[in-house]
Amino acid sequence: MNFNPAYLNLSAMHGWEKYSASLRGELRQCLDEGKDVEGYRELSEAIANLPDGVIREELANVFFEAMQSAPMRADYPYVEPDALDAIQAARPESRPALGAVSAETLKDKIRGAWLGRICGCLLGKPVEGMRTPDMHELLKNSGNFPLKRYMTLEDVKKTPRLLERWEKRTWADCLGKGNNYSGYPNHTDTPCAPTDDDTNYTVMAAYGIVGRFGRDFTPDQVAEAWMDCQPKRAYCTAERRAFRNFVIGIRPPQSAMYKNPDREFIGAQIRADYFGYINPGDPQTAADMAWRDACISHVKNGIYGEMFVAAMIAAAAVTGDVVEIVKAGLGEIPAKSRLTEAVSNILSEYQSGVSEDACFAGIASRWDEFKGYDWVHTISNAEIVAASLLYGQGDYAHSICRAVQTGFDTDCNGATVGSIVGMMRGSSAVGEEWTAPIHGALATSIFGIDLVTIDQLVDKTMEHLA
Numbered sequence: 001m002n003f004n005p006a007y008l009n010l011s012a013m014h015g016w017e018k019y020s021a022s023l024r025g026e027l028r029q030c031l032d033e034g035k036d037v038e039g040y041r042e043l044s045e046a047i048a049n050l051p052d053g054v055i056r057e058e059l060a061n062v063f064f065e066a067m068q069s070a071p072m073r074a075d076y077p078y079v080e081p082d083a084l085d086a087i088q089a090a091r092p093e094s095r096p097a098l099g100a101v102s103a104e105t106l107k108d109k110i111r112g113a114w115l116g117r118i119c120g121c122l123l124g125k126p127v128e129g130m131r132t133p134d135m136h137e138l139l140k141n142s143g144n145f146p147l148k149r150y151m152t153l154e155d156v157k158k159t160p161r162l163l164e165r166w167e168k169r170t171w172a173d174c175l176g177k178g179n180n181y182s183g184y185p186n187h188t189d190t191p192c193a194p195t196d197d198d199t200n201y202t203v204m205a206a207y208g209i210v211g212r213f214g215r216d217f218t219p220d221q222v223a224e225a226w227m228d229c230q231p232k233r234a235y236c237t238a239e240r241r242a243f244r245n246f247v248i249g250i251r252p253p254q255s256a257m258y259k260n261p262d263r264e265f266i267g268a269q270i271r272a273d274y275f276g277y278i279n280p281g282d283p284q285t286a287a288d289m290a291w292r293d294a295c296i297s298h299v300k301n302g303i304y305g306e307m308f309v310a311a312m313i314a315a316a317a318v319t320g321d322v323v324e325i326v327k328a329g330l331g332e333i334p335a336k337s338r339l340t341e342a343v344s345n346i347l348s349e350y351q352s353g354v355s356e357d358a359c360f361a362g363i364a365s366r367w368d369e370f371k372g373y374d375w376v377h378t379i380s381n382a383e384i385v386a387a388s389l390l391y392g393q394g395d396y397a398h399s400i401c402r403a404v405q406t407g408f409d410t411d412c413n414g415a416t417v418g419s420i421v422g423m424m425r426g427s428s429a430v431g432e433e434w435t436a437p438i439h440g441a442l443a444t445s446i447f448g449i450d451l452v453t454i455d456q457l458v459d460k461t462m463e464h465l466a
Contacts, residue, residue, distance in 0.1 A: 010052055010054065010056075010057060011052050011053075016236065016237055016240040016241060016262075017240060017244055018052075018057065019060045019061070019259040020047065020048070020050075020052075020056045020059070020060035021048075022261040023044040023047055023048045023060060023063060023261075024044060024045070025261040025262065025372075025373055026044070026063070026067055026261035027040060027041060027044045027067075029261050029262075029263065030067050030070060032338070033080070033264075033299075034072050034073050034076030034078065035071070035072060035073070036070055036071050036072065036073045037067060040063070040066060040070075043063065043066075044063065047059045047060055047063055064259055068257075078336050078337055078341075079334055079335075079336040080300040080304075080336075080337050080338070081334065082253065082295065082300060084288065084291045084292075084295075087291065087303070087304075090335060090337075091331060091333065091335060092331055092335040094331075095283075095327075095328070095331030096315070096324055096327050096328050096331060098283070098318045098319060098324075099281065099318045100318060101280055101281060105426070106280055106465075107458065107462060108426045108427050109280070109316075109317055109422075109423050109427075110277055110423070110458050110461050110462065111422075111426070111427040111458045112424075112426040112427040112429055113273065113276075113277055113313065113316075113420075113423035114419075114422070114454055114457050114458060114461075115422055115427055115434075115435055116396065116400075116418035116419050116420070116421055116422020116423070116430050117198070117199065117273055117415045117416070117418050117419035118193045118199055118415075118418075118438060118442055118454075119193075119400070119435060119438065120400040120415045120417055120418020120419065121199055121411045121412075121414055121415035121418070122150065122193055122194070122196075122411075122414075122437075122438065123147075123150060123151075123400055123401070123404050123414045123418075123434075124400075124403070124404040124409075124410030124411035124412070124413065124414035124415070125194070125196055125410075125411040126151050126156075126166070127151065127404070127410050128409070128410050128411045130162075130166065130407075130410075131369050131370060132364075132369060132407035134159075134162055135405070135407060135410075136405075137162075138151070138155060138156055138162060139151070139155075141155075141158040141159045142155035142156075142158050145405075146401065146405060147401040147402075147405040148397065148401055149433065150437065153167065190441070190443075191438070191441070192443050192451060193438040193441065193442045195442075195444050195445050196411060197234065197235075197236060197270070198270050199442055199444065200230065200445055200446060201270060201271040202271075202273050202274050203442070203444050203446050203449060203452060203457070204225060204226075204229050204230070204446055205271070205273075205274035205275065205293070206457065206460045206464070207229075207446065207449060207460065208229040209221070209222055209225045209274075209293070210274065211460065211464070215464065215466065217292060218292065219252035219253065219292050219296050220252060222292065222293050223242075223255065223296050226239075226242075226246065226296075227247070229447055230445055230446060230447065232244075236267065237267055237376065238256075238260055238262035238263055238265050238267045238268070238297045238298055239267045239297050241259060241262060241297070242256060242260065242296055242297035245258050245259075252295055252296040253296070255296055255297065256295060256297050256299050256302075260297070263297070263298050263299045263300075263302050264298065264299065264300060264301045264302040264377060264378050265298075265376045265378060266305065266376050266381050266412055267297060267298065267302070268293070268294035268297060268298040268302050268303060268305055268306040269302075269305035269308075269309055269381065269416065270412045270416065271290075271293055271294070272286075272290050272294075272305075272306040272309035272310040272313070272416075273309070273313055273415075273419045274461070275287075275289035275290045275310040275313075275314075276290075276310040276313025276314045276419075276423070277461050278461060278465055278466070279310075280314060280317030280465070281314060281315070281317055281318040282314055283310075283311035283312075283314045283315050283328045283329070283332050284332060285314075286311050286313065286332075287307035287311045287314075287333075290306040290307045290309070290310035291303060291306070291307055293306060298378075300337070301337060301338055301339045301378050301379055304333040304334065304337055304339045304340075304378070305339060305378035305382055307333050308329040308330065308332065308333050308339065308343070308382065309329065309382075309385070309420075310332075311328050311331065312325050312326065312328060312389075312420055313420055313423050315328035315329070316423040316424040317423055319424075320394060320424055320425065322392075322393060322424075323347070323350075323351070323390065325389065325420065325424065326347055326386055326389060326390065327347075330343060330344065330347075339379050339382060342379045342382065342383050343382060343383065343386045346363075346383050346386045347386065347390065349362070350387070350391065356387075356391040356402070359387050359391065360384075360387060360402070360406050363380070363384060363406065364406070364407075367383075367408070374408075375409065376409055380408055381408055381409050381412060384403055384406050384413050385416050385417055388400070388402045388403040388406075388413065388417045389417060389421070394424060395421075396418065396421045396422065396425065396429045396431070396434070397431070397434075399418070399421050400414045400417050400418045400421070403416075403417040440453055440454045440455070441453050441454070442454070
């Protein structure tokens with residue numbers, strides 16, 4: 001029997017799995033990449049406005065081919081390769097030299113990094129997706145502005161107009177009884193940090209990637225780990241599209257490009273941490289591993305975001321100078337990339353005495369949090385991470401609270417900033433007010449892991465050092 005397209009129920013598919021649902025994002029992505037595609041704007045709108053169904057999807061396929069074959073603009077000022085050797089050739093000529101750290105000190109720093117990531121994620125998780133006008137109203141109504149502590153369900157009840165929507169979303173997922181956070185899927189009374197993609201990827205790197213394939217893992221092995229470690233619904237945006245591509249036989253690096261308009265979103269940037277943890281003082285190797293992970297789902301600045309964060313974490317193991325840490329991250333990505341330009345501007349503002357509030361206001365003015373593309377892009381969120389580190393000056397609470405209070409991808413940025421500061425200062429920097437509610441444990445959606453303790457995560461990480 002011949003296949004009948006009418007059998008497809010596209011309306012039942014998530015938008016991340018339908019290319020036709022993201023043509024506006026594809027057009028903007030191509031424009032940002034420097035492709036000469038402005039003339040396709042009306043076509044993208046016409047196809048996007050069609051009823052959901054097979055015809056729209058077939059026309060979107062034609063649009064994809066047009067985007068793939070479009071030429072680059074002659075005046076495009078950036079140099080943004082995808083291949084590792086080309087990225088390394090495009091790095092700045094001088095990169096900071098870093099020292100070493102003792103094994104005993106390192107173990108505590110790794111504990112601090114894990115705690116910092118988990119607690120920073122938990123701070124931002126309840127308001128993930130909430131835009132800053134609503135979040136700031138909630139914080140002010142509960143006496144928590146500027147942000148200085150975890151938010152609770154009692155806090156959101158003080159802003160009744162937000163309660164119905166947010167009580168049913170991440171609040172219910174995050175907040176257990178009293179001050180205990182419960183997220184263990186099979187034993188919901190077990191107090192622990194709840195499962196989240198920002199921590200799942202770090203655990204997967206430890207157990208499913210490096211733990212299974214060793215430090216010399218390949219991009220194809222990362223793709224294999226993704227299919228073996230989690231269900232499809234655990235993946236979002238670029239990752240969901242890449243997962244779909246693996247399943248139909250499209251392998252890295254093509255898996256990052258085929259019908260993936262989210263290829264510079266933040267997803268790779270949140271997967272960087274473990275590669276920094278296991279390469280203390282060695283930003284280049286950390287960034288190399290991050291590239292092998294990132295290239296399966298991202299291109300250009302999507303890749304650089306993961307390399308940037310991995311390199312910063314590796315540097316944070318051996319220096320307490322936040323400027324040096326940010327520069328170490330920039331040292332591993334192309335000097336003429338959009339990400340380097342954006343973070344360098346943040347660094348310049350900080351060093352020239354621009355106030356903290358003015359710097360963050362600048363980020364909000366350059367990126368529109370009400371546009372999904374801006375809200376979840378690598379570069380907008382990397383600016384928040386860099387600014388939070390610089391102005392936080394190694395203070396864990398100040399750093400993660402500023403990252404979350406700024407909005408955009410709150411749990412991602414709280415986690416990344418927390419991880420870097422935790423690595424830089426060790427476990428004592430992540431105070432009991434942050435760690436007590438998670439009871440030294442983390443829930444995951446990784447097959448066969450479920451609940452893992454901080455002690456287990458630290459021991460596993462120590463096993464993977466070079």
